[in-house]
Amino acid sequence: MATSRSPEIRKDAVHNRWVIFSPARARRPSDFKSKTDASSTANTHTECPFCAGHEHECAPEIFRFPPESTLDWKVRVIQNLYPALSRDLEPLNAERGGGGQVTLRGSGFHDVVIESPAHPVHLADLSPPQIADVLLAYKKRIDQLRGFDSIKFVQVFKNHGATAGASMSHSHSQILALPVIPPTASARIQSMKEHFEQSGECAICQVKQEDLSIHESSHFRSIVPFAATFPFEIWIIPHHHSAHFHNIDPDMASDLGGVLKLMLEKMSLQLKNPPYNMVMHSAPLRTESTELPFSHWFIQIVPQLTVVGGFELGTGCYINPVLPEDAAKVLREVSIQ
């Protein structure tokens, strides 16, 4: 039984940061359930600007699928009404103050992807081809954003449920285009580079352990990573080595639609509909050709089951009460009808 196992400290070559595994701090892995239900988020149906028929309450649209549709649209990509970065600011050079302080103008793009016209329909409720449409909307928007010289990195992410950060309950994701490469991406590139220089291999291609595996499809492998930061964290990794999510083609998107649906359903059934975050980990836009051999995109899904405390805040070291091989076994075995 997991609870009698000793704690372990692990790291992998993708993030190169220590994670503490403390099975003694948890119930049995199969008893892990979410304390908050993801369905409880602030806004209700009647007042939702993301619903079909309320398009005029939203910030301007960038595009929709299908392009010429009216109320029967499937996916809309719109500007964020309260953008973290401003699309109207010209990028300026960094200002350097004393003491190593650097300031950049907050120029960039912050968009929202509305994943369905209907309020009660969540991403996991969509069919695989419908999820593929959402993925292809991400791709299309990234392809547009790549045209801006000042944009160095695009982050696609999703917050589902209030404790995972969502302020809107209507199913949506966000796209933030940044004039800088963010800390986790720089650290990952550095770590994967060091691993590649030592071993000649891509650290993500090398993840092959049976006991970490949840599922295989024709294009993707779903696993719990060896040094998972959070309990029941899932990575969906393309078999084919590729640096950028935006290289996805319709065939891969359709396979990935099915895989994403399956992972979200397994997670929801096993962990009692937890709030979750989904993050696309892709390389910086203008990745140099020497970096391509060790850059491999993947999707990370994190159910919100624990609270982050002062230890994690201070050290960047996480305490995960569930061993990855235990979480993978539980997720592998929970079956969806």
Add this chain to the structure above:
Amino acid sequence: MATSRSPEIRKDAVHNRWVIFSPARARRPSDFKSKTDASSTANTHTECPFCAGHEHECAPEIFRFPPESTLDWKVRVIQNLYPALSRDLEPLNAERGGGGQVTLRGSGFHDVVIESPAHPVHLADLSPPQIADVLLAYKKRIDQLRGFDSIKFVQVFKNHGATAGASMSHSHSQILALPVIPPTASARIQSMKEHFEQSGECAICQVKQEDLSIHESSHFRSIVPFAATFPFEIWIIPHHHSAHFHNIDPDMASDLGGVLKLMLEKMSLQLKNPPYNMVMHSAPLRTESTELPFSHWFIQIVPQLTVVGGFELGTGCYINPVLPEDAAKVLREVSIQ
């Protein structure tokens, strides 16, 4: 008014990681209040093992202040009943698997500091000399832990309130002694080192801006940092350049007791008793003498006012809706009777 200001992206030489400041995403800084009250945590008075008279319900005691006291103790340092790391495991060498995976045995120490014998008394309610006792208990325990060759780093931290991670409501903090140097500490050393090599100065000694200042005491300066990760984050920095918190003497501890009380009271009054985390940022135990010139300990206090979403999780880049100079002004001006 802050809400009309443009977003900025900043970093400092302490953490060297980008933070996005988006005043447009917030109410006015002075309207910022906590949504959850820190007083709501699971366990109640009658069933609390940390209360005086319930000492037998706790894991073994390490020491108490005053040493010979019975029910009239002021501070107790005890073992954590559900330790993240185990004090009974002999440290072993790291095991290296394929794909750059590294595993260490989870040996270490995980202690709890009970800050008061009385259940309803929180850290901010104690008198400055009583808070000084808590600080001197940290120091004494770190001095003991430094005796173990396998321990590389000691993290002292506090969770106050359920959404800040606290599972116990009785006022307490924790001490985790690790056989590794955690990610944020390594990154901070590296960043401060680079800054020192370029400028010949310690990045923390250099923080002097008036507009970031909240308060000065004889030994400490309290500020909102230039690239604060979280809204209303506070740093308490010793004037005297020193790598380790455990070098604190009774005179400094007594001054720090007063400063901590003042900062917690200002935060509580201004932000409506928010849950918070407190983190001691000290150098690794066996810091080399070449590292001493750029290692400077400080305390970080983070009120829990926002939720971390997928963007922060994925990128390590935070979106802070309150500009540090605005937060510092508000905290400077709120006055405690």
